[in-house]
Amino acid sequence: MGQNGIWLLTMQTSTPQEGYELAIKLSRMGVKSTQPDVEVLKKIHPEYANNPTDLTRASHVIAVNFQTIAVANDYWKS
Amino acid sequence: MGQNGIWLLTMQTSTPQEGYELAIKLSRMGVKSTQPDVEVLKKIHPEYANNPTDLTRASHVIAVNFQTIAVANDYWKS
Amino acid sequence: MGQNGIWLLTMQTSTPQEGYELAIKLSRMGVKSTQPDVEVLKKIHPEYANNPTDLTRASHVIAVNFQTIAVANDYWKS
Amino acid sequence: MGQNGIWLLTMQTSTPQEGYELAIKLSRMGVKSTQPDVEVLKKIHPEYANNPTDLTRASHVIAVNFQTIAVANDYWKS
Amino acid sequence: MGQNGIWLLTMQTSTPQEGYELAIKLSRMGVKSTQPDVEVLKKIHPEYANNPTDLTRASHVIAVNFQTIAVANDYWKS
Amino acid sequence: MGQNGIWLLTMQTSTPQEGYELAIKLSRMGVKSTQPDVEVLKKIHPEYANNPTDLTRASHVIAVNFQTIAVANDYWKS
Incomplete structure (x- = not known):
């Protein structure tokens, strides 16, 4: 865990x-599973959040995870 | 939310x-979930929208999300 | 629209x-949804179409969209 | 066509x-749909085929297309 | 094996x-299947774990594998 | 073939x-389908196997192919 x-x-x-x-x-x-140190994550966040390429990459990962969650919820149809 | x-x-x-x-x-x-500051997004947009690699990346993310939405709508078959 | x-x-x-x-x-x-200006798209096209990495990226996006369309058509089986 | x-x-x-x-x-x-000029494709091929990152990218696109084709053939089960 | x-x-x-x-x-x-040498992996880990782009890439791979595992478990519905 | x-x-x-x-x-x-020359592959392998970004990319391609194979085997459920 x-x-x-x-x-x-x-x-x-x-x-x-x-x-x-x-x-x-x-x-x-x-x-976080690759970099559990919250201080490091905070330090690199600005670099990341101001870079359009990285922002698109982040959106890509969210899209893949959303695909999984959407199926799990039968697309909230009912 | x-x-x-x-x-x-x-x-x-x-x-x-x-x-x-x-x-x-x-x-x-x-x-936006990674960079909620609209002013930052506006500032980096030109850099992004004039870069062919970034444009392809954007199209890729849309393709993944469209895949999810298409299933949810049963591909608008009926 | x-x-x-x-x-x-x-x-x-x-x-x-x-x-x-x-x-x-x-x-x-x-x-086009990210860069609607056709003149910009024309201008950056050569840069893109002569770069093997970008060409592979383009093929990747097409592959994801083709996956969606193939399911929608039941793989043109009948 | x-x-x-x-x-x-x-x-x-x-x-x-x-x-x-x-x-x-x-x-x-x-x-080819993005760069139809075969002479250009020949010219950039060595650059591409000697770059490990580009080779992995190529394998990635094939993997996505293979996924589509495998479903279409019901994984060649019967 | x-x-x-x-x-x-x-x-x-x-x-x-x-x-x-x-x-x-x-x-x-x-x-590990591409680089089985644990010493090499340890050596390159800091470079990797402090780079926001690489961290996002790692999260992406996990997302794809999680998709597979989630279906295998029927999304832990029951 | x-x-x-x-x-x-x-x-x-x-x-x-x-x-x-x-x-x-x-x-x-x-x-190999893009670069069939085993000598070239051997030559570029170290460059690849010591680069954390390339290693993650390799793991990504494996994840996509594993997804296909897992469905074909009904996730080895029975």
């Missing part, structure tokens, strides 16, 4: 937007 | 083209 | 090759 | 390996 | 979080 | 780990 405790209990969300927010969370945990 | 309010109520769209437009919106929200 | 009018009425195509051509169209519209 | 004539009549192949070869073909047609 | 012994007996996990941890493992084994 | 002979007879493997090894094989054949 690592140092992050329990952070992913279910793939189910009430709305697509909450699903998108979960996709963001999954994407960040992917980064 | 963050500062953007409710922006994703449903995955359903009437036509494939509206689905594609929703894919563009999802892709932009992915960028 | 933006300045491009209606350009995506259906995901259905008669043959796999037409499906591939639609995938190319979707990929280009993804670029 | 463009200058390439008919090149994709069916997604069906007899074996997985032929499916992989079709995936290579699709990936190359994606490049 | 190579020098790593048996490391992947099943795709099934009890919870989504354990599934995510398996996705991290798969992603690392993908690196 | 090219110079590699028959190398992909079936997508079926006995275990998930063998499936992962097949995914590695597919990823390498994707590289």
